[in-house]
Amino acid sequence: MEMFEFKKIMFCTDFSPASRLVFSCALTLTQDSRNAELVIFHVIPEPDAEFWKTYIYEVDDVDQKARSDIDDKLHEAYLKHIPAGVKYSVKVNIGEVDVQILEFARENDVDCIVMGRQGRSSFRTILFGNITEKITRKALCPVLVIPATYGKENLRYQ
Secondary structure, three states: OOOOOOOEEEEEEOOOOOHHHHHHHHHHHHHHOOOOEEEEEEEEEHHHHHHHHHHOOOOOOHHHHHHHHHHHHHHHHOHHHOOOOOEEEEEEEEEOHHHHHHHHHHHOOOOEEEEEOOOOOHHHHHHHHHHHHHHHHHOOOOEEEEOHHHOHHHOOOO
16 A cells, blocks of 8 residues: 655745644644655735734834744744754735745645644634634645644643
Protein backbone atom coordinates (compact mmCIF):
# COMPACT_ATOMS: atom_id res chain seq x y z
CA MET A 1 0.00 0.00 0.00
CA GLU A 2 1.32 3.44 -0.94
CA MET A 3 1.48 5.99 1.88
CA PHE A 4 0.61 9.65 1.41
CA GLU A 5 3.00 12.18 2.90
CA PHE A 6 2.30 15.83 3.50
CA LYS A 7 4.91 18.15 2.04
CA LYS A 8 3.40 21.53 2.99
CA ILE A 9 1.25 21.97 6.09
CA MET A 10 -0.47 25.32 6.61
CA PHE A 11 -1.17 26.37 10.21
CA CYS A 12 -3.71 29.21 10.34
CA THR A 13 -3.53 31.43 13.41
CA ASP A 14 -5.58 34.27 14.83
CA PHE A 15 -3.36 34.36 17.97
CA SER A 16 -6.24 33.19 20.16
CA PRO A 17 -5.42 31.13 23.25
CA ALA A 18 -6.74 28.07 21.39
CA SER A 19 -4.16 28.66 18.64
CA ARG A 20 -1.40 27.22 20.85
CA LEU A 21 -3.10 23.84 20.76
CA VAL A 22 -3.69 24.06 17.01
CA PHE A 23 -0.02 24.98 16.53
CA SER A 24 1.05 21.98 18.61
CA CYS A 25 -1.02 19.69 16.38
CA ALA A 26 0.34 21.28 13.19
CA LEU A 27 3.91 21.02 14.46
CA THR A 28 3.44 17.36 15.40
CA LEU A 29 1.98 16.62 11.97
CA THR A 30 4.92 18.38 10.32
CA GLN A 31 7.47 16.46 12.38
CA ASP A 32 5.72 13.17 11.62
CA SER A 33 5.76 13.90 7.88
CA ARG A 34 9.16 13.35 6.30
CA ASN A 35 10.60 16.54 4.75
CA ALA A 36 7.43 18.55 5.34
CA GLU A 37 7.37 22.33 5.65
CA LEU A 38 5.19 24.11 8.19
CA VAL A 39 3.69 27.36 6.92
CA ILE A 40 2.54 29.65 9.72
CA PHE A 41 -0.20 31.78 8.19
CA HIS A 42 -1.93 34.83 9.66
CA VAL A 43 -4.47 37.10 7.99
CA ILE A 44 -5.13 40.64 9.10
CA PRO A 45 -8.76 41.29 8.16
CA GLU A 46 -8.98 44.18 5.70
CA PRO A 47 -11.40 46.30 7.80
CA ASP A 48 -9.05 46.04 10.82
CA ALA A 49 -6.03 46.99 8.73
CA GLU A 50 -7.75 50.01 7.16
CA PHE A 51 -9.13 51.22 10.50
CA TRP A 52 -5.72 51.26 12.12
CA LYS A 53 -4.09 52.96 9.15
CA THR A 54 -6.63 55.79 9.21
CA TYR A 55 -6.79 55.99 13.00
CA ILE A 56 -3.04 56.47 13.46
CA TYR A 57 -2.14 57.86 10.06
CA GLU A 58 0.06 60.57 11.54
CA VAL A 59 2.48 58.00 12.97
CA ASP A 60 5.50 57.44 10.74
CA ASP A 61 6.08 53.91 9.47
CA VAL A 62 2.78 52.56 10.83
CA ASP A 63 2.96 49.53 8.50
CA GLN A 64 6.50 48.73 9.60
CA LYS A 65 5.54 49.08 13.28
CA ALA A 66 2.53 46.81 12.81
CA ARG A 67 4.67 44.23 10.99
CA SER A 68 7.28 44.38 13.74
CA ASP A 69 4.60 43.77 16.39
CA ILE A 70 3.22 40.80 14.45
CA ASP A 71 6.73 39.40 13.97
CA ASP A 72 7.32 39.66 17.74
CA LYS A 73 4.02 37.92 18.42
CA LEU A 74 4.82 35.15 15.91
CA HIS A 75 8.23 34.58 17.46
CA GLU A 76 6.94 34.46 21.02
CA ALA A 77 3.89 32.30 20.31
CA TYR A 78 5.32 29.88 17.73
CA LEU A 79 8.77 30.30 16.21
CA LYS A 80 10.74 29.85 19.41
CA HIS A 81 9.00 26.49 19.91
CA ILE A 82 10.00 25.01 16.54
CA PRO A 83 12.77 22.44 17.00
CA ALA A 84 15.94 22.66 14.93
CA GLY A 85 15.65 20.82 11.64
CA VAL A 86 11.95 21.54 11.10
CA LYS A 87 11.42 23.49 7.89
CA TYR A 88 9.04 26.41 8.28
CA SER A 89 8.02 29.69 6.73
CA VAL A 90 5.80 32.56 7.84
CA LYS A 91 3.25 34.42 5.76
CA VAL A 92 1.09 37.38 6.82
CA ASN A 93 -1.60 38.58 4.41
CA ILE A 94 -4.25 41.30 4.55
CA GLY A 95 -7.78 40.71 3.29
CA GLU A 96 -10.79 38.47 3.76
CA VAL A 97 -9.61 35.65 5.99
CA ASP A 98 -11.25 32.73 4.16
CA VAL A 99 -10.31 34.07 0.73
CA GLN A 100 -6.68 34.59 1.74
CA ILE A 101 -6.38 31.11 3.26
CA LEU A 102 -7.93 29.38 0.25
CA GLU A 103 -5.93 31.37 -2.31
CA PHE A 104 -2.64 30.78 -0.51
CA ALA A 105 -3.35 27.06 -0.16
CA ARG A 106 -4.16 26.70 -3.87
CA GLU A 107 -1.31 28.86 -5.16
CA ASN A 108 1.32 27.22 -2.92
CA ASP A 109 0.39 23.53 -3.23
CA VAL A 110 -0.57 23.16 0.43
CA ASP A 111 -1.27 19.52 1.30
CA CYS A 112 -3.12 20.13 4.58
CA ILE A 113 -4.67 23.13 6.34
CA VAL A 114 -4.66 22.99 10.14
CA MET A 115 -6.95 25.41 11.95
CA GLY A 116 -9.02 25.87 15.07
CA ARG A 117 -12.74 25.94 15.48
CA GLN A 118 -12.89 28.85 17.92
CA GLY A 119 -11.53 32.38 17.59
CA ARG A 120 -10.36 35.14 19.96
CA SER A 121 -13.65 36.45 21.34
CA SER A 122 -17.35 35.71 21.15
CA PHE A 123 -17.61 37.80 17.97
CA ARG A 124 -14.52 36.14 16.54
CA THR A 125 -15.84 32.74 17.63
CA ILE A 126 -18.84 33.26 15.37
CA LEU A 127 -16.64 34.72 12.63
CA PHE A 128 -13.89 32.11 12.88
CA GLY A 129 -16.47 29.33 13.08
CA ASN A 130 -17.93 30.57 9.81
CA ILE A 131 -14.46 30.86 8.30
CA THR A 132 -13.61 27.31 9.37
CA GLU A 133 -16.81 26.07 7.75
CA LYS A 134 -16.03 27.92 4.50
CA ILE A 135 -12.48 26.52 4.42
CA THR A 136 -13.63 22.94 5.01
CA ARG A 137 -16.22 23.23 2.23
CA LYS A 138 -14.03 24.94 -0.37
CA ALA A 139 -10.47 23.72 0.24
CA LEU A 140 -8.92 21.44 -2.36
CA CYS A 141 -6.78 19.71 0.28
CA PRO A 142 -7.54 18.03 3.61
CA VAL A 143 -8.44 20.34 6.49
CA LEU A 144 -7.68 19.33 10.07
CA VAL A 145 -9.95 21.24 12.46
CA ILE A 146 -8.95 21.26 16.12
CA PRO A 147 -11.71 22.14 18.61
CA ALA A 148 -10.72 24.59 21.35
CA THR A 149 -12.08 22.13 23.90
CA TYR A 150 -9.46 19.51 22.98
CA GLY A 151 -7.43 20.55 26.04
CA LYS A 152 -4.09 21.89 27.22
CA GLU A 153 -2.96 18.44 28.36
CA ASN A 154 -2.44 17.65 24.66
CA LEU A 155 0.14 20.44 24.12
CA ARG A 156 3.66 19.27 23.32
CA TYR A 157 5.22 22.55 24.45
CA GLN A 158 4.31 24.85 27.32
